[in-house]
Amino acid sequence: MSDLLDMKVFFLLITSTFLSLAINLEVFASGGFSDTRFSGFATVGFARGGNQQVGLRQNVTYHGEYANWSHKTDSLVGVQASSRWNEQWGSAIQLVFRDRVGESFEDNITWAYLRFNPTSSVSLRAGRMGADLFMLSEYRNTGFAYLWVRPPIEFYGFIGFEHYEGLDVSYKLPLGVGMLSAKLMLGKSSQQLVNDDLDINFKVDPAYGFNLRWETDSVRLHFSHSELSFDSSAAEEFRIDELLDALTLAQTFGWSELGPIINSLDIDNKSIAYTSVGFAYDVTPWVMQTEIAYIASDFDVFKPYLNYYFSAGYKVGDFTFYSMVARAENTKDPNQAPVAPNIPVIPGFPSEQIQAVVDEFSSSIQSFYVAVSIEQTTYSVGTRWNLRHNTALKFQWDCTFIDAVGKNLWETKSRLHEDQRVNTYSINLDFVF
Amino acid sequence: MLPLVSPAEIVVIVNKDNEALSLTKRQLVDLYMGRDVYFPNGNLAMRIDHSPDSDTRSHFYQKLVGKTVPEVNAYWARLLFTGRASPPHVIDDVKQILQMVSTNPNAIAYIDKGELDDRVSVLADFEF
Numbered sequence: 369m370s371d372l373l374d375m376k377v378f379f380l381l382i383t384s385t386f387l388s389l390a391i392n393l394e395v396f397a398s399g400g401f402s403d404t405r406f407s408g409f410a411t412v413g414f415a416r417g418g419n420q421q422v423g424l425r426q427n428v429t430y431h432g433e434y435a436n437w438s439h440k441t442d443s444l445v446g447v448q449a450s451s452r453w454n455e456q457w458g459s460a461i462q463l464v465f466r467d468r469v470g471e472s473f474e475d476n477i478t479w480a481y482l483r484f485n486p487t488s489s490v491s492l493r494a495g496r497m498g499a500d501l502f503m504l505s506e507y508r509n510t511g512f513a514y515l516w517v518r519p520p521i522e523f524y525g526f527i528g529f530e531h532y533e534g535l536d537v538s539y540k541l542p543l544g545v546g547m548l549s550a551k552l553m554l555g556k557s558s559q560q561l562v563n564d565d566l567d568i569n570f571k572v573d574p575a576y577g578f579n580l581r582w583e584t585d586s587v588r589l590h591f592s593h594s595e596l597s598f599d600s601s602a603a604e605e606f607r608i609d610e611l612l613d614a615l616t617l618a619q620t621f622g623w624s625e626l627g628p629i630i631n632s633l634d635i636d637n638k639s640i641a642y643t644s645v646g647f648a649y650d651v652t653p654w655v656m657q658t659e660i661a662y663i664a665s666d667f668d669v670f671k672p673y674l675n676y677y678f679s680a681g682y683k684v685g686d687f688t689f690y691s692m693v694a695r696a697e698n699t700k701d702p703n704q705a706p707v708a709p710n711i712p713v714i715p716g717f718p719s720e721q722i723q724a725v726v727d728e729f730s731s732s733i734q735s736f737y738v739a740v741s742i743e744q745t746t747y748s749v750g751t752r753w754n755l756r757h758n759t760a761l762k763f764q765w766d767c768t769f770i771d772a773v774g775k776n777l778w779e780t781k782s783r784l785h786e787d788q789r790v791n792t793y794s795i796n797l798d799f800v801f
Numbered sequence: 802m803l804p805l806v807s808p809a810e811i812v813v814i815v816n817k818d819n820e821a822l823s824l825t826k827r828q829l830v831d832l833y834m835g836r837d838v839y840f841p842n843g844n845l846a847m848r849i850d851h852s853p854d855s856d857t858r859s860h861f862y863q864k865l866v867g868k869t870v871p872e873v874n875a876y877w878a879r880l881l882f883t884g885r886a887s888p889p890h891v892i893d894d895v896k897q898i899l900q901m902v903s904t905n906p907n908a909i910a911y912i913d914k915g916e917l918d919d920r921v922s923v924l925a926d927f928e929f
Contacts, residue, residue: 405887409878450887455845460884479884488839498883506883513878540837545827547836585830585866652867686871754871757853800878 404451409800411511413442417792422770423779424792426518427525428561430467432779440467442518442796446509448479458483462498464509469567470560478509478531491538496531500553500579503590503646503659505530511798515655515690515752517764518794520677522694522746523659525777528570532557546584553577558599562779564739566607571599577642590646590659597639598667608633611736618729625706629733632703638667653683655690670740671700686754695745696777702741705733735783743774750794759799766792810914811861813927814899818906820922829927830865832909834876835886840907848889849898849910861911864929 416437417424423432424441433441444466452458462479481495498506505527508519518524534555541548556573577594603609612633619626644661660676674697681690708730711723750764768791770777772784813829815822822840824832831837832846840846851858853870862873880886892898895916902908903920917923 403890407881409882446882448882450881450884452887462882462884481884483884488837488843488845493884500883507879510878510882513875513882542837547831583836585834585868686869754869754875757870757874760871760875800874800882 404449406447406449407801408445408447409510409512409798410445411442411509411796411798412439413511413517413794413796414439415441415517415792415794417441417766417790417794418778419788419790421780421782421784422775422788422790424790425525425777425779426521428528428563428777429469429530429559430779431469431562442511442794443467444509446478456485458485466509468560469562475560489540492535493537494535496533497536497553497555499527499530499532499557499575500536500551501527501577501592501594501642502644502661503588503648503657510800511762511796512758512760512800515657515679515681515688516692516748516750517762517796520679520692520694520746520748521777522696522744523661523675523677526663526673526675526696526742528561529557529559529572531559532572532575534575543582546582546587549581549583551579553594556599557596564735564776565779565781566739568605569601570605571601572596573599586649586651588646588648590644590648592642592644594642595639596642597637598635600636602635602638606635608635608736611733614729615733623706623709623726629703629706632668635667638665640665640667640670655681655683655688669703669737671698671702673697673742674699681752688752690748690750690752692748692750693745694748696774697743698741698774702737702773705730705737738773740776741771741774742776743771744777745769756799758801759797762794762796762798764792764794764796766794768792811857811864811911811929812914812917813909813911813924814902814917814921815909815924816902816904816906817920817922822922822924824924824926826865826927829924833862833865833889835880835888838886844907847901847905847908849901849908850889850891851895851898851911852891852893855893857911857913861929 414437415424418433419435423434425432426441444464446462446464448462450460459482460479463476464478465476468475477496478498479496481493481497484492500506504514504519507513508524532555536551536553538549538551554576557575558569558571561568561570575596577592579592582589612630615626615630640663642661642663644659646659648657658678663673677692677694679690679692681688708726711719711726713719746766746768748764748766750762753761755761770788770790772787775784832848838846859870862868862870877888881888892901895912898910898912899918899921902910
């Protein structure tokens with residue numbers, strides 16, 4: 369689908385939603401089921417995290433904030449119009465305004481879809497929808513709906529897209545004391561992100577996945593598996609093509625060890641697979657939640673990731689006191705760049721200069737190999753205070769231990785020479801309307 | 802927070818045309834928590850809620866799922882802002898609630914027992 373067509377679909381949905389609003393208020397009063405609802409959510413947040421070398425960000429689609437109190441890490445506003453035209457058809461749009469690396473208005477549109485319910489247990493949707501990779505993926509912008517100031521960065525910080533264009537179909541049925549629902553998704557996605565100081569337009573096409581949920585009043589179980597294939601522009605976006613050109617040139621000068629490296633950088637038709645399991649428990653006064661994910665790719669540079677967190681809270685009246693531990697790590701070491709060959713010293717030959725170039729080249733390959741490495745652990749404590757029926761005030765303190773190589777959940781301007789310990793302080797006011 | 806004084810008894814009401822309707826507590830929970838918003842006969846239910854500040858609403862959800870109104874709203878924020886379900890319609894005035902239930906065959910609501918009138922039917926199983 370071209371961008372132009374995407375915009376047409378979006379405006380069509382907006383128009384249809386407003387038209388249905390105009391005609392359905394009376395229908396609701398007379399007993400029909402057509403109705404349109406406007407609703408929204410917002411966070412006014414201030415956070416101080418990072419240091420002079422690492423910039424705090426919720427995920428790779430945000431800019432980093434370097435040891436200054438900033439409203440940009442968490443503040444946002446979202447508005448939504450969902451419309452039910454009759455018992456079977458409906459549409460919805462949602463816009464979320466927040467700090468983003470992407471600067472086009474279209475990036476703010478998180479939903480614009482049509483919905484069809486052929487039966488009470490089946491739902492089909494087409495258009496732009498929230499990416500449903502993990503338990504909180506679809507509502508990670510709605511702070512009022514969860515306990516913490518933000519979803520754990522170790523788990524959600526590396527996900528470079530929040531929506532996709534395509535289709536999904538879901539089916540639900542009662543199972544035991546709960547409700548089981550299954551969903552299949554197919555589509556494509558693109559989003560601007562920053563990785564290792566590079567602005568990247570990250571495109572996946574196709575993306576597909578399925579998930580299973582089982583929910584009762586007090587327990588939620590979630591399993592999901594998704595596979596995202598790199599778009600043909602990935603080599604250019606990740607600057608792999610530039611590196612390949614340089615490697616190929618170096619190979620022609622006789623650096624034979626580069627052959628396997630050139631092969632390892634082939635990103636065409638490669639994909640990333642996300643598999644996760646989640647569990648949440650909420651019976652006053654206890655509230656607990658945990659997720660674990662394994663992310664693997666057949667692109668040799670992306671080593672497997674293991675991400676997990678565990679959170680426990682205790683409610684006292686309108687307050688919930690909580691703590692959390694979250695960790696993200698690669699389960700395999702990054703590839704190693706070949707050691708630069710020693711250039712023989714020959715009188716009259718610029719050996720030193722050539723040696724410097726070759727060393728720099730080896731270093732560049734190594735930088736590329738570790739540009740997606742992640743290893744860090746965060747310990748958090750915090751409080752959520754339900755001020756009103758639609759408003760919550762939250763305080764949170766995080767202490768994060770960052771491996772010097774696995775720094776990439778943070779925005780960085782240069783290589784780290786030693787491990788970091790960083791504190792993050794956050795105050796958020798979340799509300800829905 | 803729950804009021805210290807126990808509020809009046811709450812009853813669940815439906816339209817007279819739905820007099821024969823029978824719901825388990827589980828089905829009532831599924832309706833009001835958005836997991837299944839259809840009646841057993843397949844009709845889409847028009848669920849009606851009180852104002853978020855009302856004691857009746859607070860008491861109803863405490864009895865239904867053991868949660869406070871902010872907790873229920875946080876739950877609904879998750880469903881609403883993932884597009885999975887919409888919360889019940891809020892009608893502040895009890896007279897309007899009775900009017901809506903008496904004129905809409907698929908409406909369902911809850912009210913203090915003392916506010917009942919004969920235009921609506923009570924689901925006998927749910928006297929909180």
